[in-house]
Amino acid sequence: MVTLNSLRISVTLMMLVVAFAQAGAAQAESIEEKAAVCSTCHGEKGVPIDKVTPIIWGQTEGYIYLQLRDFKSGARANDLMQPVVADLTKDDLKALAAYFAAKPWPDLQQPSASKDVAAVALSLNTSVGCTGCHLGDYQGDSTVPRLAGQQHEYMDKTITEFRDRTRANNPGMSDLMIASPLDGLKAMSAYLAGLQILGNSDHGSR
Numbered sequence: 526m527v528t529l530n531s532l533r534i535s536v537t538l539m540m541l542v543v544a545f546a547q548a549g550a551a552q553a554e555s556i557e558e559k560a561a562v563c564s565t566c567h568g569e570k571g572v573p574i575d576k577v578t579p580i581i582w583g584q585t586e587g588y589i590y591l592q593l594r595d596f597k598s599g600a601r602a603n604d605l606m607q608p609v610v611a612d613l614t615k616d617d618l619k620a621l622a623a624y625f626a627a628k629p630w631p632d633l634q635q636p637s638a639s640k641d642v643a644a645v646a647l648s649l650n651t652s653v654g655c656t657g658c659h660l661g662d663y664q665g666d667s668t669v670p671r672l673a674g675q676q677h678e679y680m681d682k683t684i685t686e687f688r689d690r691t692r693a694n695n696p697g698m699s700d701l702m703i704a705s706p707l708d709g710l711k712a713m714s715a716y717l718a719g720l721q722i723l724g725n726s727d728h729g730s731r
């Protein structure tokens with residue numbers, strides 16, 4: 526039998542549930558709001574507006590967070606990214622990383638590398654072992670970035686900047702890039718740009 530008291534309790538519980546749902550929606554909205562500015566350069570549908578801007582949709586979550594942190598601290602210097610993250614908190618950066626990692630990786634329709642270029646890239650991988658860290662098919666995981674299908678010109682630029690240490694946030698990667706032949710690295714970014722997409726990002730669930 527339903528008493529007046531138990532009715533009151535269930536009405537109160539319902540109001541609590543609604544209040545929590547609204548609080549959740551407000552928070553989700555504010556992350557979407559914070560993410561809106563990113564689209565002006567990284568693209569509405571994840572396709573960056575220019576060729577030296579990287580894809581961040583579907584990039585690995587740990588990697589996105591570390592880059593945002595490094596832009597904020599200045600360890601990775603960049604005039605466009607630094608002001609964007611300057612006023613964001615660590616929690617904002619973590620939420621943005623989770624938000625973009627959960628998006629589908631866009632297909633930029635970059636051409637596949639020729640057989641000759643692919644052969645040079647594959648032989649570089651045999652000697653350096655890129656896939657030892659970037660994983661099979663260069664899909665990345667956790668704090669290691671996905672490279673398959675990334676912007677060709679952006680990869681050339683960031684490889685050059687690792688080599689001259691303009692990109693100074695990971696000295697180990699700089700050492701490795703400096704030790705690798707430049708023609709091999711050029712072939713590698715052409716090869717990676719044209720690599721097929723195996724599916725949407727599921728990094729969050731791995």
Ligand code: HEC
Nearest residue numbers: 562563565566577578579581589592593603605606609621
């Ligand atoms: C004014 C343009 C602009 C805006 C706005 C912008 N970015 Fe960027 N972002 C760039 C450029 C350009 C780079 C490449 C920097 C470099 O060459 O080192 C970059 C790099 C990054 C990277 C590193 C990716 C990688 O593969 O190393 C991440 C992560 C990132 N941005 C996330 C964001 C997020 C999140 C926002 C919004 C809070 C944002 N960006 C807003 C232009 C922008």
Ligand code: HEC
Nearest residue numbers: 591653654655657658668669670680683694695698705713
């Ligand atoms: C020991 C592990 C390891 C190996 C081997 C390795 N990488 Fe990386 N690579 C990383 C990590 C970790 C990062 C992220 C660095 C950072 O935090 O800025 C990275 C970053 C990169 C980036 C920048 C991606 C972006 O979005 O800005 C490129 C390009 C890259 N690696 C290419 C290569 C190539 C090509 C090889 C082989 C010649 C290679 N890597 C070998 C671990 C590795």
